[in-house]
Amino acid sequence: MDRKIRFLQGNEACAEGAIAAGARFFAGYPITPSSEIAEVLARRLPQVGGKFIQMEDEIAAMGAVIGASLAGAKSITATSGPGFSLKQENLGYAMLTEIPVVVVDVMRGGPSTGLPTSPSQSDVMQAKWGTHGDHPVIAISPWSVKESFDLTVRCFNLSEKYRTPVILLLDEIVGHMREAIEIPDPSKIEIVNRQKPTCKPDEYLPYDPANDVNPLPAFGEGYRFHVTGLNHDKTGFPTGKAELVQMDEERLLRKVEKNRDDIITFDEIELKDAEIGIFAYGSTARSAMSAIKQARVQGIKVGMLRAITIWPFPDEKVLELSKKVKTIIVPEMNMGMMRLEVERASKNNCQVMGIHRADGEPINPQQILSRIKEVG
């Protein structure tokens, strides 16, 4: 069999992953450091019969992908911090109306225009709480070019399976670094497609409380249903009835909460005998990996819980780790966003220490190693 090895950027691998997952529509707006995703898809989508459009702004791009998904095309948009802020209202629309889309945010320094070409991990809380109202969130953060490909496919699969938007959080380092990756044979890639209704059109309920996830026909397939950003009843039409709104809200949260085991993935590295744990994600986990290797040479028992799924947060794994180690170190390119989550989930079982910077510089292995030595 021909092995297809390519030397790609994280952003390029993300775009190729989207094509492999079956994405046939992209709408976006130019923004650093995510523009390569748009550029690759502008070239690639027409080749496979898909469509690309550069919209007039970030808000429009988010609206267009929702519309295209509703008309049956797997859809993706990509942006960075300021654009991610602009997309939040329509992202909430997709969450409430339960329309699958993939939103890529290549994190750069902020707030505001911030550091357009420098890395950060400061959108992790925006991914969770950026849009108003209570809503389920699935967000995933790769640490390599290979994972940028694989996890983009996974984002589409989760999005289709749970009928919800899924956020891929790259950081600028992962987005722009190059690595050789093997592009899997299409027959080896697991593809999940949204469930379509099999009932008669007049029996179709887009928001049936009896199911956590309901089938979703495309516009034009004979079902003629209504989609609204207002709270709605099981038929999809607006309602202000408290009990119906509460019931739908609970189902919305439940469909993700109940499936945490399916959605949450992580990597456990050198944790068996660890006395010190590191909780890391994205490119920062690469620095942590290097620090762990050096510390192990020096006889320090340190390991890492690498979160791949950021939201829902891997509470159970962090709790387990907190019972095992005396300290959890949380390096991240923000001023302590996930550290607070780790503190919450570890329930005072151990000490939690952060290594934080928001100056556009990566956290290097030396920084992590010296913290390991301090606590070791």
Place this chain on the structure above:
Amino acid sequence: MNVYEKYMRLEKFPHIWCPGCGDGTAMKAIIRAIDRIGLEKDKVAMVSGIGCSSRTPGYLDFNTLHTTHGRALPFATGVKMAKPELNVIVVSGDGDATAIGGNHFIHTARRNIDITMLIFNNYIYGMTGGQYSPVTPYGKYGTTAPYGNIEPPFDICGIAIAAGASFVARGTVYHALPLDKLIEQAIRKKGFSVVEIFSQCPTSYGRRNKQPTPVDMMNWFKDNAVPVKKAETMSPEELKEKIVIGVLHDVEKPEYMEEYSKLIERVQSSAKKN
């Protein structure tokens, strides 16, 4: 079954519109136009934003999408691109289309994508209680213009023409029968088509502007509307405060989805050659 019952979701009534509102008259004109063209209900996607007019799709038995404020056109663009065989009709209001959605309005017109946009213009933000909009005439009153509006208004049709729409028309709900013909022409047109529909809002606009009843407002449409042909013979001074109704603009130009199909063909055939 009459023509309206054929297309309405009667079980979703009563509607939210106030007594005397013009939006129902506009909705009926849309139904007559669609019925006359003979569009299949499954092949119509009706998309709206936020506001009184934007509730229209919910009452009609099509594929209906009630989106966020001002964003109907981007959503509609996505629908059309993913499924070009759908007839995509956007219903919007003056605030939705020209204030919060103004950027999308000009760019959708520029692309000339085959979408029909029907803008119910009642001069005011009705749903939120009567705040002035970008088309509230100078000197008129709103809850946020308690001393009279000092901003000059937009000419919605002028913007659509300047931005690149291929068909632009204006009508009023008083002229209900000519209105459905304008809507019919707009839907039939390949390209971005706009119909501005003057619709009365006695509750939030008329009461504050010396037209307290729906009849007052309809009479105002009747007395001030000037057909395009007649308007051509009148001076700008004579046309001041008149409503020019009819087809204002109708040109042939490349349509976006057709251009996109050609692009895909070109890319795929050159890939085959290589």
